Amino acid sequence: MSYKAGSVIILLTLFVLPQLMEAYFDLPPLPPPEEYGNILINRTSEKNNVKAVSFSHWIHRRKYTCRVCHFELEFNMKTNTTEITEALNRSGRFCGACHNGKDLFGHDNPADCERCHNGKKDHGKEKFSELLKFPKTKFGNGIDWVAAMRDGLIKPVNYLTIKPPEDITFNKRIILEAEWTNIPAAVFPHKPHNEWLECNICHPDIFNIKKKTTKHFYMTRILQGEFCGVCHLTVAFPMNDCKRCHPGMGH
Numbered sequence: 718m719s720y721k722a723g724s725v726i727i728l729l730t731l732f733v734l735p736q737l738m739e740a741y742f743d744l745p746p747l748p749p750p751e752e753y754g755n756i757l758i759n760r761t762s763e764k765n766n767v768k769a770v771s772f773s774h775w776i777h778r779r780k781y782t783c784r785v786c787h788f789e790l791e792f793n794m795k796t797n798t799t800e801i802t803e804a805l806n807r808s809g810r811f812c813g814a815c816h817n818g819k820d821l822f823g824h825d826n827p828a829d830c831e832r833c834h835n836g837k838k839d840h841g842k843e844k845f846s847e848l849l850k851f852p853k854t855k856f857g858n859g860i861d862w863v864a865a866m867r868d869g870l871i872k873p874v875n876y877l878t879i880k881p882p883e884d885i886t887f888n889k890r891i892i893l894e895a896e897w898t899n900i901p902a903a904v905f906p907h908k909p910h911n912e913w914l915e916c917n918i919c920h921p922d923i924f925n926i927k928k929k930t931t932k933h934f935y936m937t938r939i940l941q942g943e944f945c946g947v948c949h950l951t952v953a954f955p956m957n958d959c960k961r962c963h964p965g966m967g968h
């Protein structure tokens with residue numbers, strides 16, 4: 718290859734590629750920052766003549782890590798798959814573990830039903846301004862949640878009632894080499910993940926270490942919601958933020 722062609726490819730990789738690739742990979746459109754991570758739960762609501770339930774991740778994650786809900790309280794990481802019912806909520810499970818009418822609004826007072834059953838994806842957006850003091854990023858909520866935790870601006874709770882396990886520190890940073898030439902490797906740092914998540918949220922269902930699933934980590938599969946895409950499409954910073962996973966890429 719000529720010297721000139723080589724440098725054109727390097728230039729493409731480092732500077733232009735992310736933009737081209739963004740179009741190439743067909744990234745899903747992003748909602749406004751105050752709606753990123755907000756969902757409407759509607760497995761049973763409308764069928765039972767109440768409006769769909771609004772749930773916002775940014776409202777909750779500044780107080781609780783993911784492990785509280787997705788490990789201890791057994792919510793699935795896929796909307797409308799957990800069998801949440803109003804009876805279970807009232808008995809203290811699911812939303813009712815916190816929304817119990819004592820510490821927080823609960824499930825008895827008819828005036829409170831609409832705080833959850835309002836069918837509005839942007840419910841609570843007026844509170845988003847409280848987050849503007851946090852370190853910024855370009856995509857998703859526009860908030861660097863890793864830095865907010867590291868700097869002590871938020872101190873989310875890890876467990877509600879279960880006894881925290883003995884300290885299990887596993888900080889290995891894994892380099893995931895691309896199979897494409899000229900694509901800087903992706904990195905997977907365990908540390909920031911373990912601050913939010915429990916090992917068994919990822920192992921073995923999302924990442925089977927024994928089978929070494931690494932070689933199947935294609936962007937197309939991630940964008941379909943597999944592997945990193947379980948979280949990095951809807952709640953953790955989105956796929957648009959190439960450089961945060963591929964530190965060698967241009968802006």
Ligand code: HEC
Pocket residue numbers: 758759760761762763765767769770797801802803804806812813816822823824825826827829830831832833834
């Ligand atoms: C803290 C949030 C929250 C509050 C407050 C709340 N609900 Fe729910 N409710 C839910 C969730 C979550 C579901 C599951 C919804 C789904 O999957 O569609 C649900 C389900 C329901 C259902 C569907 C059928 C069933 O029994 O599961 C009805 C009816 C219902 N709620 C009525 C009410 C009424 C009436 C109130 C007020 C007295 C209320 N809810 C208050 C969160 C809430």
Ligand code: HEC
Pocket residue numbers: 756758772774777778781782783784785786787792793794795796797798799800913947948951952953
């Ligand atoms: C206060 C409870 C709570 C916390 C904290 C929480 N989640 Fe969730 N999450 C939920 C609920 C409830 C659902 C919907 C479950 C259902 O409908 O079956 C959900 C759904 C999801 C989904 C599916 C979203 C979609 O668009 O379908 C992902 C991904 C997810 N959570 C990741 C996370 C991550 C990552 C964290 C930590 C940064 C986190 N959650 C923290 C309660 C929580």
Ligand code: HEC
Pocket residue numbers: 770771772773776777780781785786790811812813814815816821832833840841
């Ligand atoms: C681990 C505890 C916890 C669980 C579980 C939890 N919440 Fe919350 N939720 C809170 C706290 C604390 C707040 C108040 C946050 C604030 O104002 O900063 C809150 C606030 C809210 C709000 C904002 C309401 C308003 O009008 O201000 C909604 C809506 C809500 N929760 C819905 C839900 C639903 C639906 C579920 C179950 C799917 C759920 N929450 C599960 C702790 C929890």
Ligand code: HEC
Pocket residue numbers: 734735738739893894895896897900901902903934935936937939945949955956957958959960961962963
């Ligand atoms: C949440 C982390 C994450 C983000 C964000 C991310 N990637 Fe990837 N990407 C990966 C992983 C993991 C792989 C597989 C291992 C590897 O090839 O480095 C990968 C692979 C690739 C590959 C190699 C081809 C393939 O499909 O395996 C290309 C090209 C690529 N990414 C481009 C991008 C571009 C462009 C962006 C931004 C628009 C981006 N990536 C954002 C994690 C990410």
Ligand code: HEC
Pocket residue numbers: 885886887889891905907910911914915916917918919920924925926928929930931932
């Ligand atoms: C957010 C998801 C996630 C969480 C949480 C997580 N891991 Fe991992 N882990 C990964 C990924 C991705 C890999 C690389 C998988 C591969 O190469 O196939 C990995 C690889 C590993 C490996 C193999 C290391 C190697 O050198 O190949 C071990 C051991 C491991 N994890 C242990 C843990 C332990 C212990 C915890 C909890 C303290 C944990 N992991 C939490 C995603 C996670």
Ligand code: HEC
Pocket residue numbers: 783862863864903904905906909910913914918919923944945946947948949952953954961962
């Ligand atoms: C189970 C959910 C989950 C999965 C799966 C997951 N992540 Fe994450 N990741 C998170 C959360 C939560 C954070 C904290 C930052 C945020 O929420 O925006 C994070 C943070 C990161 C960071 C830290 C950036 C920093 O500023 O320090 C990197 C890099 C990253 N993820 C890459 C990956 C890659 C690559 C994969 C796939 C191999 C992956 N993640 C899979 C949830 C997940």
